[in-house]
Amino acid sequence: MTPEPSGAAARPLLVVEHLKKVYPTATGGVEAVRDLHFSVPEGQLVCIVGPSGAGKTTLLKCIAGLLPITSGRIELLGEAITAPPKAMAVVFQEYGRSLFPWMSVEANVELPLKSAGVSKPERRAAAADALHAVGLDDAGGKYPWQLSGGMQQRVAIARALAYKPKVLIMDEPFAAVDAQTRADLEDLIRVIWKQLGVTILFVTHDIDESVYLGERVVVLSNSPTVVQDDVVIDLPAERDQLTTRSHPQFAALRSHIYEQIQRAKHNRGTETASTPTVLRRH
Numbered sequence: 001m002t003p004e005p006s007g008a009a010a011r012p013l014l015v016v017e018h019l020k021k022v023y024p025t026a027t028g029g030v031e032a033v034r035d036l037h038f039s040v041p042e043g044q045l046v047c048i049v050g051p052s053g054a055g056k057t058t059l060l061k062c063i064a065g066l067l068p069i070t071s072g073r074i075e076l077l078g079e080a081i082t083a084p085p086k087a088m089a090v091v092f093q094e095y096g097r098s099l100f101p102w103m104s105v106e107a108n109v110e111l112p113l114k115s116a117g118v119s120k121p122e123r124r125a126a127a128a129d130a131l132h133a134v135g136l137d138d139a140g141g142k143y144p145w146q147l148s149g150g151m152q153q154r155v156a157i158a159r160a161l162a163y164k165p166k167v168l169i170m171d172e173p174f175a176a177v178d179a180q181t182r183a184d185l186e187d188l189i190r191v192i193w194k195q196l197g198v199t200i201l202f203v204t205h206d207i208d209e210s211v212y213l214g215e216r217v218v219v220l221s222n223s224p225t226v227v228q229d230d231v232v233i234d235l236p237a238e239r240d241q242l243t244t245r246s247h248p249q250f251a252a253l254r255s256h257i258y259e260q261i262q263r264a265k266h267n268r269g270t271e272t273a274s275t276p277t278v279l280r281r282h
């Protein structure tokens with residue numbers, strides 16, 4: 001099964017319509033997200049960037065059904081999201097806290113399937129496939145604390161994949177690992193995305209990472225949040241850390257997104273991007 005990733009004609013899998021999120025507080029509420037509007041076609045790999053405090057985590061939690069929205073609508077496969085959807089899996093930055101140290105790697109990966117009532121033989125097979133996909137065939141019997149940080153994050157990714165999600169949501173998943181491990185994990189995400197055809201929403205602080213990974217980068221404004229820019233990453237689909245990062249278009253896209261983030265720091269929910277930005281090749 002190797003579905004073609006994304007494509008202009010693909011129908012939107014995920015729709016975020018006029019999303020507003022106000023956190024209730026004793027003093028009347030914090031308007032974190034003002035009016036977010038975008039959609040994601042099936043199979044796309046979208047990176048989300050924005051200044052610190054822009055509402056990236058708030059957006060992901062709303063999409064993941066972990067946080068009630070104030071108004072607007074979020075739809076997955078045409079259904080409004082009001083609770084964590086079965087077709088979605090989330091990977092957070094804190095892999096150390098998301099894995100249970102007293103359970104083997106295999107048991108950690110199987111856990112969500114066990115909670116979903118999947119039979120033991122099916123769980124075993126799904127966990128073995130997922131560990132294979134992240135390059136950890138031999139780690140099933142180990143414990144998380146016997147693995148490096150990068151390997152633990154691979155386990156967290158395997159656990160999400162074992163669930164066979166249609167949408168994989170990742171909130172700064174590589175922020176806590178060293179640069180070399182991070183590069184390896186970025187390449188792993190591209191491979192998994194291409195092999196499994198899963199739709200990925202990937203939040204990162206790292207502009208270079210967003211350009212390297214994404215087919216598209218959505219730039220959020222400062223909170224209260226709107227979409228500040230929506231950039232098409234028209235780099236060749238085959239990416240590698242040396243060639244892609246030294247491509248002239250990579251540098252142009254990186255500069256454009258950097259400028260947008262600088263602008264975003266002063267844009268508190270006023271200017272909204274309406275059409276995707278396509279940078280002209282130099």
Ligand SMILES: Nc1ncnc2c1ncn2[C@@H]1O[C@H](COP(=O)(O)OP(=O)(O)OP(=O)(O)O)[C@@H](O)[C@H]1O
Binds near residue numbers: 030050223
């Ligand atoms: N539980 C909460 N109660 C009140 N305000 C909150 C709460 N969580 C977040 N906020 C506010 O909402 C806004 C967006 O926060 P959020 O954590 O979503 O941003 P972020 O872009 O993920 O930040 P960072 O890049 O620093 O991780 C911020 O102004 C933050 O202070």
